[in-house]
Amino acid sequence: MPSKQASLVEFGPDLSVLTDAEREAYVTCRENGVGVREYARRTDRRPGTVGNLLRRAENKLEEGSA
Structure with missing residues:
Protein backbone atom coordinates (compact mmCIF):
# COMPACT_ATOMS: atom_id res chain seq x y z
CA MET A 1 0.00 0.00 0.00
CA PRO A 2 1.56 3.33 -1.03
CA SER A 3 2.07 5.83 1.73
CA LYS A 4 0.52 9.24 1.40
CA GLN A 5 3.09 11.97 1.82
CA ALA A 6 1.75 14.95 3.72
CA SER A 7 2.35 18.38 2.29
CA LEU A 8 3.48 21.27 4.47
CA VAL A 9 0.11 22.96 3.94
CA GLU A 10 -1.59 20.11 5.80
CA PHE A 11 0.35 21.06 8.92
CA GLY A 12 -0.73 24.69 8.94
CA PRO A 13 -1.01 27.78 6.79
CA ASP A 14 1.30 28.27 3.81
CA LEU A 15 3.73 30.82 5.20
CA SER A 16 5.66 31.09 1.93
CA VAL A 17 3.39 33.98 0.87
CA LEU A 18 4.72 36.14 3.72
CA THR A 19 7.78 38.37 3.82
CA ASP A 20 10.53 37.32 6.21
CA ALA A 21 9.47 39.98 8.74
CA GLU A 22 5.78 38.97 8.52
CA ARG A 23 6.62 35.28 8.84
CA ASN A 59 -4.66 39.14 5.64
CA LYS A 60 -2.33 37.37 3.22
CA LEU A 61 -2.98 34.00 4.86
CA GLU A 62 -6.75 34.54 4.71
CA GLU A 63 -6.54 35.47 1.04
CA GLY A 64 -4.52 32.32 0.34
CA SER A 65 -7.07 30.03 2.00
CA ALA A 66 -10.07 31.50 0.20
Missing part, protein backbone atom coordinates in the same frame (compact mmCIF):
# COMPACT_ATOMS: atom_id res chain seq x y z
CA GLU A 24 8.88 35.81 11.85
CA ALA A 25 6.29 37.97 13.63
CA TYR A 26 3.44 35.56 12.83
CA VAL A 27 5.28 32.46 13.98
CA THR A 28 6.65 34.09 17.11
CA CYS A 29 3.46 35.83 18.23
CA ARG A 30 0.63 33.68 16.87
CA GLU A 31 2.12 30.20 16.92
CA ASN A 32 4.54 30.50 19.85
CA GLY A 33 2.45 32.80 22.03
CA VAL A 34 4.93 35.63 22.51
CA GLY A 35 3.19 38.94 23.18
CA VAL A 36 3.38 41.79 20.72
CA ARG A 37 5.17 44.08 23.17
CA GLU A 38 7.68 41.39 24.11
CA TYR A 39 8.38 40.65 20.46
CA ALA A 40 8.73 44.38 19.78
CA ARG A 41 11.35 44.65 22.55
CA ARG A 42 13.24 41.61 21.24
CA THR A 43 13.37 42.96 17.69
CA ASP A 44 13.80 46.67 18.49
CA ARG A 45 10.52 47.52 16.75
CA ARG A 46 7.55 49.53 17.93
CA PRO A 47 4.48 47.53 19.03
CA GLY A 48 2.46 49.25 16.30
CA THR A 49 4.92 48.04 13.68
CA VAL A 50 4.62 44.48 14.97
CA GLY A 51 0.83 44.80 14.92
CA ASN A 52 0.99 45.93 11.30
CA LEU A 53 3.22 42.98 10.37
CA LEU A 54 0.76 40.59 12.02
CA ARG A 55 -2.24 42.20 10.35
CA ARG A 56 -0.62 41.99 6.90
CA ALA A 57 0.42 38.39 7.52
CA GLU A 58 -3.07 37.38 8.62
Whole structure:
Protein backbone atom coordinates (compact mmCIF):
# COMPACT_ATOMS: atom_id res chain seq x y z
CA MET A 1 0.00 0.00 0.00
CA PRO A 2 1.56 3.33 -1.03
CA SER A 3 2.07 5.83 1.73
CA LYS A 4 0.52 9.24 1.40
CA GLN A 5 3.09 11.97 1.82
CA ALA A 6 1.75 14.95 3.72
CA SER A 7 2.35 18.38 2.29
CA LEU A 8 3.48 21.27 4.47
CA VAL A 9 0.11 22.96 3.94
CA GLU A 10 -1.59 20.11 5.80
CA PHE A 11 0.35 21.06 8.92
CA GLY A 12 -0.73 24.69 8.94
CA PRO A 13 -1.01 27.78 6.79
CA ASP A 14 1.30 28.27 3.81
CA LEU A 15 3.73 30.82 5.20
CA SER A 16 5.66 31.09 1.93
CA VAL A 17 3.39 33.98 0.87
CA LEU A 18 4.72 36.14 3.72
CA THR A 19 7.78 38.37 3.82
CA ASP A 20 10.53 37.32 6.21
CA ALA A 21 9.47 39.98 8.74
CA GLU A 22 5.78 38.97 8.52
CA ARG A 23 6.62 35.28 8.84
CA GLU A 24 8.88 35.81 11.85
CA ALA A 25 6.29 37.97 13.63
CA TYR A 26 3.44 35.56 12.83
CA VAL A 27 5.28 32.46 13.98
CA THR A 28 6.65 34.09 17.11
CA CYS A 29 3.46 35.83 18.23
CA ARG A 30 0.63 33.68 16.87
CA GLU A 31 2.12 30.20 16.92
CA ASN A 32 4.54 30.50 19.85
CA GLY A 33 2.45 32.80 22.03
CA VAL A 34 4.93 35.63 22.51
CA GLY A 35 3.19 38.94 23.18
CA VAL A 36 3.38 41.79 20.72
CA ARG A 37 5.17 44.08 23.17
CA GLU A 38 7.68 41.39 24.11
CA TYR A 39 8.38 40.65 20.46
CA ALA A 40 8.73 44.38 19.78
CA ARG A 41 11.35 44.65 22.55
CA ARG A 42 13.24 41.61 21.24
CA THR A 43 13.37 42.96 17.69
CA ASP A 44 13.80 46.67 18.49
CA ARG A 45 10.52 47.52 16.75
CA ARG A 46 7.55 49.53 17.93
CA PRO A 47 4.48 47.53 19.03
CA GLY A 48 2.46 49.25 16.30
CA THR A 49 4.92 48.04 13.68
CA VAL A 50 4.62 44.48 14.97
CA GLY A 51 0.83 44.80 14.92
CA ASN A 52 0.99 45.93 11.30
CA LEU A 53 3.22 42.98 10.37
CA LEU A 54 0.76 40.59 12.02
CA ARG A 55 -2.24 42.20 10.35
CA ARG A 56 -0.62 41.99 6.90
CA ALA A 57 0.42 38.39 7.52
CA GLU A 58 -3.07 37.38 8.62
CA ASN A 59 -4.66 39.14 5.64
CA LYS A 60 -2.33 37.37 3.22
CA LEU A 61 -2.98 34.00 4.86
CA GLU A 62 -6.75 34.54 4.71
CA GLU A 63 -6.54 35.47 1.04
CA GLY A 64 -4.52 32.32 0.34
CA SER A 65 -7.07 30.03 2.00
CA ALA A 66 -10.07 31.50 0.20
